[in-house]
Amino acid sequence: MKPVTHLRSHTAVLAHENIDTDRIIPARFLTTTERAGLGRYAFNDWRYNADGSANAAFELNKPAARGCEILVAGRNFGCGSSREHAPWALLDFGLRAVLSSEIADIFRNNALKNGLLAVVLSESEHRYLLAHPGIELAIDVAAQTIELPDGGRFSFQLDAFAKHCLLTGVDQLGFLLSQAPQIEHFERLRQEAA
Amino acid sequence: MAARTLFDKLWDAHLVKPQTAATPAVLYIDLHLIHEVTSPQAFAELRTRGLPVRCPERTLATLDHSTPTTPFDDLGQPVYASEEAAAQVGELEKNCAQFGIRLNGWSSEHRGIVHVIGPELGATQPGMTIVCGDSHTSTHGAFGALAFGIGTTEVGHVLATQCLLQQKPKTLAIHVDGALPAGSSAKDLVLHIIGQIGVNGGTGHVIEYRGSAIQALSMEQRMTVCNMAIEAGARAGLIAPDETTYAYLRNKPYAPQGEDWDKAVAYWNTLASDADARYDREVRVDASRVAPTVTYGTHPGMVVALHAPVPTPASLQERRALDYMKVEAGKSLIGMSVDVVFIGSCTNSRLSDLRDAADVLRGRTLDARVRMLVVPGSLAIKREAESEGLDQVFRAAGAEWREPGCSMCIAMNGDLAKPGQLVVSTSNRNFEGRQGPGARTVLASPAVAAASAVAGCIADPQSLLQEQAA
Incomplete structure (x- = not known):
């Protein structure tokens, strides 16, 4: 994973609440054994009409959304399945951050492990961003802040370990593997107790 | 401690x-x-x-x-x-x-x-x-x-x-007291609960289902209830083990045997929450008020009792969901035309689910417009169902009796509905396009799904079951 320290981009807004993982990537695209190249299926059934043409009404197809790396989404983004294909698809599509007032647990966990910033904001901050699509935001992971064009600033929660991994690009498996002595100790204690 | x-x-x-x-x-x-x-x-x-x-x-x-x-x-x-x-x-x-x-x-x-x-x-x-x-x-x-x-x-x-x-999640106790009315199933109960706490009501929490109505459930029913904890956004669902659990597990191939079994049960008996344990949140549900329940929208929190009118949309979001589903506010779903019925999934594909559906279908045939798939959850269930003749009930009614798998719950194996079709499904998710692009899903119990297959429209199994008994 590449380190994620700062991010500056204008926003795109998908105000729908409860955008589920089947919306993010429909299950019929999950027969792949790869993690690369899933961006073409991101929001597939929204992005394309039944005949395969682009749906011009879909927010992320509009010219204003081009090159946008920050998605502001309605409450409870990423609900539904545990498919990590959802953050893989969003990253490959070009997104680097998802902001909402609530993000489903498994999706958020999967996103952070892949360097997709999944950030939960307060209701009022969220309302402001929903009402101002296209504004440029500057996210500072170390400071846990989002800077607005008018100089205003939102701060957000991020657990210390996820933050460390994002900033250094270290992946969590390395840390877990370094716990081998403790894991062996735990297994030994249990065996003795049995 | x-x-x-x-x-x-x-x-x-x-x-x-x-x-x-x-x-x-x-x-x-x-x-x-x-x-x-x-x-x-x-x-x-x-x-x-x-x-x-x-x-x-x-x-x-x-x-x-x-x-x-x-x-x-x-x-x-x-x-x-x-x-x-x-x-x-x-x-x-x-x-x-x-x-x-x-x-x-x-x-x-x-x-x-x-x-x-x-x-x-x-x-x-x-x-x-x-x-x-x-x-x-x-x-x-x-x-x-x-x-x-x-x-x-x-x-x-x-x-x-x-x-x-x-990261340690929070705890949410859902106390379910009272008795489920005859004709209401574990599926109806869990849909009712999700409707009460919301599709995100469990986010960040592990749910413990407790109370007399939960203790009265069989293991298969408990699995249905815990299965859909995630549909309220919860990390996990839990029910304390008891004699019902042990009776189910005893002599299963991988379960402990002999002395090991006794030792295991002694440990399992220590697991229930202590009487004065505290939860981060608590919710109460009255099981006696749980009617047969279905979803009417595009997430599992949009539920309504089978005979109750669909609520007026409270947001643009809900309006859109009703439009997608072609559902009218102020009217119940009874009588809504059905194209496909799916009995299966990790929510409702166990032997008791198949029996519930077969009880409604016995001696009847599907409405001519309806395609019905019955997909047992495992090969073992398939064999047991066949030994009871349930497959014959389904086949005689005109349903397809399939090999086990997730099938039309996730629609990634070729089992899927066509755009615009209405599926009454015993599965767990009614998201847009979940059962095929453009497909519309109504989540329901096996009995309601089977009755809807017979009627060709969403229907209450009660009158059919009463006729069977008569």
């Missing part, structure tokens, strides 16, 4: 290393279930790093999501919907062979949906931690096991270390 909840006890018993300000807890995993869809990239990671699977004996694999439910071809081979699906299954077969993992593959009598076979084999036991790259892993919480869905990166973590890094 301070009073602890069932969740606290499970958490504490698996802590390799507690959470600190800088690092999450390291939690030991007793049972890792894997399937073909969410595991290939994790095995690839192990190969890249040259790592073995730490505990192959704690890992159990099955084929379920992308596998066909149609009969084998003349050469005895499965007929896949695509080459990609076949390749994905081949990949799991190869990975299991290379890493020494038990696979309940095509030739196994134990093959079936991952959340059906774990309990059926007795691999799922109280007191365990159980994970799988599948959000409906919450099902196993019915046994008093801490069971939750994980992503593929975490599948790799568990394969390599048998551990996961976890």
